[in-house]
Amino acid sequence: MRANYRLQRLFVPHDLSSGVSFDADKSQSHYLAHVLRMAEGAELLVFNGRDGEWKATVKAVGKKAVQLAVEEQTRPQPETPDLIYAFAPLKVGRLDYLVQKAVEMGAGVLQPTLTQHTQAPKVPVEKYEANVIEAAEQCGVLAVPAVRQPVKLERLLAEWEKDRRLIYCDESAAGDNPLPILQTIEERKLGLLVGPEGGFSDEERKMLTALPFVTAIPLGSRILRADTAAVAAMAVMQATLGDWR
Template sequence: MRANFRLQRLFVQDDIRPGTAVPVDDGQYNYLHNVLRMEDGAELLAFNGRDGEWLMRLRYPSKKRILLEPVELTRPQPEPCDLHYLFAPLKVGRLDYLVQKAVEMGAGVLQPVLTQHVQGKIGSIDRLRANAVEATEQCGILAIPDVREPVRLVSLLEGWDASRRIIYCDEGAETNNPMSALGGIAEKHLALLIGPEGGFSTEEQTLLRGLPFVTAIPLGPRILRADTAAVAAMAIIQATIGDWH
């Protein structure tokens, strides 16, 4: 069922149940009351990543408080997105963009990965999570991605579940077409690994190429920035072996 973008969408922390009003936090109160100037009885959509999307009616029990009354379920909660997105951190502005686009493209897990040539850093996991939630609000997505703590690439690979294939972008591939490599993948559970702007080190390339659960793909004849490569790779994966079909 498609999202309804005519109504304001809001992520809430509390359970959503018929007959039980849901409070909003101070930031949401300011946004609904002072920015949007929503009046008592106004309607909006709310979701929490667990109970689906609900039509809610806004109520003011006092001047400084807003409650949301569940009216009806508009969309049931879908299965969480299964694509894992593994990425080397970028500079803050581009990192925000990267997280938002990954959520829009169907990433269910966001895993920062520390590589030898990484140039950015994760200043705040809470900021990443807030960006992920904002992306779900804006794009009609109901499942909230799992944003994980950064981990070193070697440690990640050592503990990896081999039933989930990792696809990574390799600038040194002999071809420019990723379709042949993707066409041979039989696994249903997938992860996409995007390296830093400086690329993977020689040691990391050797490690990745030697693992049976890792597949390297090219992204065409042009050199792409890391955030551009992430969007391009996710689009190709979702269209060929992901959930778009």
């Protein structure tokens, strides 16, 4: 069932079921009352990443909070996508875009990964989580991806599930077309690794290619920015191996 984009969508932490009422938090209350100017009786959609999507109405607009009343479920909770997206953190402006697009493209887990050429070693996990929620609200996503704490590439590979195929974007991979390579992959548990703007180091490439659960793919003849490469790779993976089939 597709999302209803005519109504405002709001992520809330509360358990959701028919008849439940709760106060929106301070920032959400301000947004609903003073930006959207919602009055009593106005309808919106709420979700929490666990209980599906529900229609709610504004029950009361107070000085301190907007009270919402949950009425009926509009969409059931889907399974969380099983795609792990591991990425080298980028500078803030491009990072917001990268996280939002990962949510839209069906990532189930976002794993910040520190590489030798990572440009932004300080990882604002809370900001990532806020970007994930914003993207889920805007794009009708109900299964909100988890954001993990950052790890170094070496640790990521050492702890990786051996039955999960890890696909990484490598501009030095042979050829330009990723499809023939992806079409040979039999695993359905998948991960995608996208490096930093400077690419993986020679040492990191050797480490990756030595592992039996790792597959390198090219992404055409043009050099892509890391955030562009992420979207392109997720698109071809979803079309070839994932939930677009």
